[in-house]
Amino acid sequence: MDDLRIEQLVIEYSSGGYAVRPLDGFDLHVRSGELVLLLGASGCGKTTLLSALAAILTPTAGTIAFGPTDVTALSGRALTDYRRHTVGVVFQAFNLVPSLTARENVEAPLRVAGIRARAARTRADALLERFDLVERAHHHPADLSGGQQQRVAMARALAHDPPLLLADEPTAHLDYVQVDSVLSALRSLAAPGRCVVVATHDERLVPLADRVVDLTPRQEGTSRPPERVALDPGEALFHQGDPGDLVYLVDSGEIEIVRALAGPDGGEEVLERVSPGRYFGELAPLFGFPRSATARAGTEGATVTGSSVRDFRSRVDGRAGAGSPPSRG
Numbered sequence: 001m002d003d004l005r006i007e008q009l010v011i012e013y014s015s016g017g018y019a020v021r022p023l024d025g026f027d028l029h030v031r032s033g034e035l036v037l038l039l040g041a042s043g044c045g046k047t048t049l050l051s052a053l054a055a056i057l058t059p060t061a062g063t064i065a066f067g068p069t070d071v072t073a074l075s076g077r078a079l080t081d082y083r084r085h086t087v088g089v090v091f092q093a094f095n096l097v098p099s100l101t102a103r104e105n106v107e108a109p110l111r112v113a114g115i116r117a118r119a120a121r122t123r124a125d126a127l128l129e130r131f132d133l134v135e136r137a138h139h140h141p142a143d144l145s146g147g148q149q150q151r152v153a154m155a156r157a158l159a160h161d162p163p164l165l166l167a168d169e170p171t172a173h174l175d176y177v178q179v180d181s182v183l184s185a186l187r188s189l190a191a192p193g194r195c196v197v198v199a200t201h202d203e204r205l206v207p208l209a210d211r212v213v214d215l216t217p218r219q220e221g222t223s224r225p226p227e228r229v230a231l232d233p234g235e236a237l238f239h240q241g242d243p244g245d246l247v248y249l250v251d252s253g254e255i256e257i258v259r260a261l262a263g264p265d266g267g268e269e270v271l272e273r274v275s276p277g278r279y280f281g282e283l284a285p286l287f288g289f290p291r292s293a294t295a296r297a298g299t300e301g302a303t304v305t306g307s308s309v310r311d312f313r314s315r316v317d318g319r320a321g322a323g324s325p326p327s328r329g
Contacts, residue, residue, distance in 0.1 A: 002067030002163055004030040004053070004195045009062035011048055014262030018269075021241040022048050022290070026062070028213060030197060032163075035190035035208060038199040040215035041287065046199035047092075050166045053197065054087050055079055066164055066195075084113055088157035090167040094149045096141040102152045103128060103137040109159045127155035131185055147178030154185055165189055167198045171205065183208055216289065227306040231297035237304065242291045244284025246306035250276050253302030259293040273298065285309045 006028040012021045022045030030036045038046045051057035053064060055071055064071040066086060074082055096105050103124050110120035128137050131151040141149055150170060157165060170186060171179050187208045190196040198205060206212055227246065231237060231253075238244060240260055248255075255274040261267045271293060274280045284291050286309055 003032055004164060005065045007063050010060045011052060012060040017262055019260040019262040024241040030195045032195055033190060033192040034210040035187065035196040037205055037209035037212045038197065038215055039212050041201055044215040046215060047168055050168050050199050053166055054089050055083055085160050086162055087164045087166060088162035090153050090157045090170055092169040092172050094153045096149055096152060098141055101138050101140055102133060105152055106156045106159060109156060123159065127158055131155050145178060146174045147181050150174065150182050151185055163194050165194060165196045169200055170198060171202045179204065229304050229306065231302045233297055233299050233301045236294055236296040238291050238295055240291055240294045244281060244291050246308065247279055247282040247285060247312040248304045248306045249279045250274050251303040251305055252276055253300055254298035255280060255302050255304065256296050256298055257293045258296060
């Protein structure tokens with residue numbers, strides 16, 4: 001039985017000319033038979049991670065291994081075989097072919113792989129029966145409910161009986177009635193011999209999971225003493241991509257907010273210079289995002305005070321009408 005291991009994974013891409021790292025040094029170990037939930041808001045890297053696990057996207061650094069296979073090193077025929085036989089993907093938007101029936105949609109990956117028509121149909125019928133869809137086998141996607149379409153998509157993802165199943169926001173388009181059957185189906189798929197990784201922002205899935213990996217931890221509910229930090233000239237307070245739990249107020253000196261540029265030459269751009277009395281770095285702890293830029297002291301150094309979200313909000317509420325606009329990061 002194969003386990004999934006992710007070590008020091010880095011994924012970087014360009015957004016508006018800037019280098020963005022939704023995942024930076026990410027580690028995860030999923031054991032055979034486990035259902036692991038990647039929980040987090042949009043933009044935290046859930047879908048990006050699933051794309052890397054499916055070998056659709058190539059990581060910038062780090063390794064993804066499934067059993068003895070180094071997924072990040074695959075190419076050519078080996079890569080095709082991995083995508084076809086090792087990993088199954090349930091897409092957020094179902095991605096069913098509108099002109100095909102439910103049965104034909106499940107048959108499709110089998111026929112593409114060269115499986116004979118009779119064997120493909122037998123396999124498709126068995127999967128449709130597993131997901132209680134036999135009576136809908138001859139219906140087209142437009143004639144199916146959202147929950148039924150999602151179950152057809154799950155059946156299709158299992159066509160080759162893959163030992164690794166990935167599901168991206170499987171309940172995103174479903175109402176609470178339709179969700180029930182999809183949740184039951186998901187839970188049944190995690191069994192010895194198969195790893196299931198689900199990316200979602202839907203906390204209704206939490207009780208189903210063997211383990212939850214929160215990609216956007218928030219600190220709003222905690223309060224702690226303010227942290228005063230003295231920075232030497234050019235010293236970084238935090239880096240782009242770091243997790244963030246504090247909002248900072250500049251006491252003295254100046255803080256430069258800097259963002260890395262994409263491209264082979266790299267480089268950076270100074271987005272803003274934050275002067276005394278202004279605050280910065282509120283987006284990461286408020287919304288659970290990674291730091292969107294690097295914050296460092298200016299040429300003469302700086303002193304800042306960091307506060308938890310709760311304390312920051314109390315301070316801003318107390319200064320209503322007298323504060324300065326927020327900064328970035």
